[in-house]
Amino acid sequence: MAERVIEVSDLRKTYGDVEAVRGISFHVERGEVFAMLGPNGAGKTTTTEILEGYRDPSAGSATVLGHDPAKRERSLKERMGIVLQSTGIDPFLTVSESIEMYAGYYPSRRPTNEVIDVVGLSEKRDTRVNKLSGGQQRRLDVAIALAGDPELLFLDEPTTGFDPSARRNAWEVVKNLIAMGKTVFLTTHFMDEAQYLADRVIVISNGLIVAEGPPASLAGRDQMRTRIRFRLPDTGPHPDGPMQRLADGSLEIDVDAADTAKAVHDLTGWALERGVALESLEVTQPSLEDVYLQLTGSEVGT
Amino acid sequence: MSDVALTVRQVRYTNRAFWRNPQAAFFTFAFPLMFLVIFASLLGSGTVPINGVLVDQSTYYVAGMSAFAIITACYTNLAISVTFQRDAGILKRTRGTPLPGYDYITARVLHAMLIAVLLVVICSAFGAVFYSASIPTGVDLFRTIVVVLVGAASFAALGLALTAAIPNADAAPPIVNATILPLLFISGVFIPIGDNVPQWVNVVGKIFPVRHLVEAYLGAYYGAPFVFAWKDVAVIAAWGLAGLMIAARRFSWEPRR
Numbered sequence: 315m316a317e318r319v320i321e322v323s324d325l326r327k328t329y330g331d332v333e334a335v336r337g338i339s340f341h342v343e344r345g346e347v348f349a350m351l352g353p354n355g356a357g358k359t360t361t362t363e364i365l366e367g368y369r370d371p372s373a374g375s376a377t378v379l380g381h382d383p384a385k386r387e388r389s390l391k392e393r394m395g396i397v398l399q400s401t402g403i404d405p406f407l408t409v410s411e412s413i414e415m416y417a418g419y420y421p422s423r424r425p426t427n428e429v430i431d432v433v434g435l436s437e438k439r440d441t442r443v444n445k446l447s448g449g450q451q452r453r454l455d456v457a458i459a460l461a462g463d464p465e466l467l468f469l470d471e472p473t474t475g476f477d478p479s480a481r482r483n484a485w486e487v488v489k490n491l492i493a494m495g496k497t498v499f500l501t502t503h504f505m506d507e508a509q510y511l512a513d514r515v516i517v518i519s520n521g522l523i524v525a526e527g528p529p530a531s532l533a534g535r536d537q538m539r540t541r542i543r544f545r546l547p548d549t550g551p552h553p554d555g556p557m558q559r560l561a562d563g564s565l566e567i568d569v570d571a572a573d574t575a576k577a578v579h580d581l582t583g584w585a586l587e588r589g590v591a592l593e594s595l596e597v598t599q600p601s602l603e604d605v606y607l608q609l610t611g612s613e614v615g616t
Numbered sequence: 617m618s619d620v621a622l623t624v625r626q627v628r629y630t631n632r633a634f635w636r637n638p639q640a641a642f643f644t645f646a647f648p649l650m651f652l653v654i655f656a657s658l659l660g661s662g663t664v665p666i667n668g669v670l671v672d673q674s675t676y677y678v679a680g681m682s683a684f685a686i687i688t689a690c691y692t693n694l695a696i697s698v699t700f701q702r703d704a705g706i707l708k709r710t711r712g713t714p715l716p717g718y719d720y721i722t723a724r725v726l727h728a729m730l731i732a733v734l735l736v737v738i739c740s741a742f743g744a745v746f747y748s749a750s751i752p753t754g755v756d757l758f759r760t761i762v763v764v765l766v767g768a769a770s771f772a773a774l775g776l777a778l779t780a781a782i783p784n785a786d787a788a789p790p791i792v793n794a795t796i797l798p799l800l801f802i803s804g805v806f807i808p809i810g811d812n813v814p815q816w817v818n819v820v821g822k823i824f825p826v827r828h829l830v831e832a833y834l835g836a837y838y839g840a841p842f843v844f845a846w847k848d849v850a851v852i853a854a855w856g857l858a859g860l861m862i863a864a865r866r867f868s869w870e871p872r873r
Binding site for chain 2 (some may be wrong): 402403
């Protein structure tokens with residue numbers, strides 16, 4: 315069995331009357347990218363900050379690299395890098411000075427130039443932090459977290475507020491981290507981000523885990539039904555078998571995902587035989603987005 | 617790296633960032649000298665009776681502005697700057713690294729003390745050249761150095777303690793000024809305290825550390841007719857220790873919500 319870098323068991327956190335995290339358990343294995351997915355206020359940052367040692371849990375346990383993070387041991391902090399959701403860097407230092415300053419706190423460190431290259435800030439090496447754009451500052455956050463050559467990286471919503479191309483760039487940065495063999499704990503409220511980056515995902519809503527697994531099969535997504543939709547003239551022939559007419563007049567056939575190919579073959583064969591046009595034909599499998607909305611939406615207000 | 621090496625290194629980075637913020641650096645240095653020139657020009661030709669002897673006000677102001685410089689660098693600036701760094705999330709980031717919190721705080725305090733010493737040296741040189749306030753020697757110089765160092769460290773501790781009461785960076789300047797400006801006026805920093813001030817000024821002023829700093833500095837720097845008393849230094853240090861204890865318990869590394 316792979317080594318467990320993070321182990322969380324029945325973790326709870328209460329702020330006054332509000333239970334932000336209501337008993338969650340999961341583990342993260344060495345070398346994987348693990349994503350915690352959920353809407354704002356679901357408890358992602360609270361959970362992450364417990365693992366980082368910023369908050370103490372109200373109940374349950376968390377172990378990070380064999381340590382209790384609540385003890386805030388220096389020997390643990392030397393092995394992890396943290397990119398907080400919102401954080402600052404001294405505005406009057408340059409990119410390379412900032413990285414060097416933070417690198418100096420760690421016993422092992424990566425060369426400053428290498429770290430700058432990994433996050434794509436080579437052109438901005440000698441630029442002061444207050445002259446960087448928001449996206450560049452975020453990449454510097456990642457560079458600083460990498461400076462001490464950590465085994466485990468926490469990325470709390472690393473791309474929130476990015477435009478689409480900046481997000482793509484940030485994803486490439488994370489892919490570089492994976493290539494370096496880092497274990498990455500990522501939080502995000504973007505589906506595509508989790509899908510693109512993560513080996514395993516947990517979906518959290520209202521402080522509870524509502525789904526868990528690899529992005530491709532999350533919440534039985536691979537076993538969900540495929541929808542085949544098309545339009546036919548009202549008066550012409552209709553294929554046999556169960557189907558329903560939707561509000562806009564189009565027809566829909568639902569089949570098991572595994573039977574998709576056969577169903578499409580049967581339908582198109584039927585249409586060819588009769589010379590019928592299948593207008594607006596579309597075949598859709600549930601996206602991770604659908605699964606996510608279904609999982610987190612159903613929790614709202616309960 | 618040892619804690620000492622880490623702290624020294626951190627002082628260097630703090631110093632580098634300090635001088636790259638020209639407005640902040642300028643006003644830290646300009647204020648005491650500007651006030652010295654203004655007060656000495658407006659009131660410097662007068663005299664103030666101290667223990668029965670008439671002292672030139674301009675001479676008096678050289679010491680007053682040195683005390684002001686210590687307070688500006690270590691209390692006012694440190695409290696405002698640390699609150700800003702807290703609000704900007706810089707302290708929280710630092711907290712997530714292996715750098716021990718006390719190394720970081722020690723570095724900030726040492727840097728503020730360095731600035732205070734530099735300011736006092738400048739005020740003294742200025743006073744020697746323009747206001748015939750001769751620089752002390754021997755035991756007086758030793759006492760002056762002790763007053764500067766104890767004063768700087770104590771006001772830095774009080775500045776750190778105050779950050780616990782400041783909700784956000786916008787509120788920092790008004791809160792810091794509200795706590796220090798009245799004391800500067802009744803403690804002989806801006807207005808010399810002679811033999812004939814109202815009694816309440818003496819009573820209230822002696823409770824707080826500012827008056828003790830001014831008197832200890834005057835006594836150490838000039839000698840008679842001023843009186844140097846180690847008791848003043850002890851009162852300053854006691855305030856500093858109280859500040860340190862509050863800071864140790866209440867200091868926040870994260871923005872207040």
